[in-house]
Amino acid sequence: MTALVYSENELGKIDGKVTNGLIRHSEKYNIIGVIDSTKRGLDAGECLDGTKNGIPVFGSVDDAIELLDNIPEYFIYGIAPLDPNLNEDQRKVIIRAMKMGMNIVNGLPEFFSEDKEFMQNATKYGVSINDIRKPPARKDLHIFTGKINDIKTPVVTVFGTDCAVGKRTTAVKLVKALKQQGVNAIFISTGQTGLLQGSKYGIAIDVLSSGYSTGEVENAIIQAVEKENPDIIVVEGQGALSHPAFTSSSAIINGAQPNAFIVQHPPKRVHRCDYPKIPMPSIASEIKLIESFSNSRVIAITVNHEDMTDDEVDDVVMAYENEYMLPTADVLKHGCDKLVNILVKLFPSLQQEKEAACQPQK
Structure with a gap:
């Protein structure tokens, strides 16, 4: 399963730990790109550990889609800040990824599947939302x-x-x-x-x-x-x-x-x-x-x-x-x-x- 990871301004930093982890090791997803405009054009592995791993860093969702051969199947939100609430720019990025046909994978404790706007757009563009941290039913x-x-x-x-x-x-x-x-x-x-x-x-x-x-x-x-x-x-x-x-x-x-x-x-x-x-x-x-x-x-x-x-x-x-x-x-x-x-x-x-x-x- 191919995936693009969002890590704006956080690749290689503490709050980018989800992205950093996926760059180093991923058995579930094939990570084919990272979004961080501050490191656009660089290799993600080299940014993180000083060794190239072939994962390119893009400046935006549109930049990635233009340069990649195929649209990734999944868009992973790869930032883990202390404050889990998204700002308007981040919300727009996620909706843009939906519009491009990518399924959304969210690691925040703010569940996208309980967000009315996100769910409306997921339905509109025929994509899924997976909240990784959403616990099973109490039963x-x-x-x-x-x-x-x-x-x-x-x-x-x-x-x-x-x-x-x-x-x-x-x-x-x-x-x-x-x-x-x-x-x-x-x-x-x-x-x-x-x-x-x-x-x-x-x-x-x-x-x-x-x-x-x-x-x-x-x-x-x-x-x-x-x-x-x-x-x-x-x-x-x-x-x-x-x-x-x-x-x-x-x-x-x-x-x-x-x-x-x-x-x-x-x-x-x-x-x-x-x-x-x-x-x-x-x-x-x-x-x-x-x-x-x-x-x-x-x-x-x-x-x-x-x-x-x-x-x-x-x-x-x-x-x-x-x-x-x-x-x-x-x-x-x-x-x-x-x-x-x-x-x-x-x-x-x-x-x-x-x-x-x-x-x-x-």
Whole structure:
């Protein structure tokens, strides 16, 4: 399914995290272009990670349609700001995409399917609207049952010290690295971007009440175990346990009952994302809070390299490993070898899967 992603003025920035995630990894949609007039004519991969990936950046919907060979099937709203309300210019862009025949995919908590003007235009132009974060009917939601305690499969969660620090990216890359080693790893999404990327299990939990959030996390893991019989499950974190604006982290801990944590941290970030008056916590304080709340261990630290040089990243990695005695890496720069190694050490059954994958087929 081909898709054009809207990220005006946000490509590569914090509020463009949905777009950034889809540029890096997408199993569900074939991303054929990004809209951001501030980076028109550039390659999206090069803008984001310094490496071209063949996804062009356009200045507008009309610009994209003129230059692409075919009209994309889907138009994904790829911005995730603190304030989810659209301005008039953004509304016009979405209606323009409908007029051009594109189905709309929305990751905001403002549901387009409940917007009279959007629905009228969707009907007029014969397109659909999919609100990724719109929860199922209450009768179809799950409350916590405690069955998670019967699960024998190791569960690891990737948490962080703030929102938009790369928790999902690290989790997705870790799952991919484990699979390459012959380990049957399953990713559980807890946010809209993971679902847009094609995660088979999970739900956007931040639009649910706390009881259902916990139950949906538990249910996603149980479903994955029953259907996939995985060797390990990696759960995406949301926000930060210490962040006063979010309760998602506590719901994930309670629902997943994780055996271990990986914590992602941006060393150069001074204040919380979108909250300039709230200072960032230290990695030490977040680790202490997580371990106290969950009674599980943090087994590794991952670094978000925003505003850092390669030398600074290397220095931080060395300093964290010396201070906290935990394997540390920036997965976008160093890969996931350290994470895979510590997981294999902690969960010996994974080593058996790795060895079995290396055996020649008879």
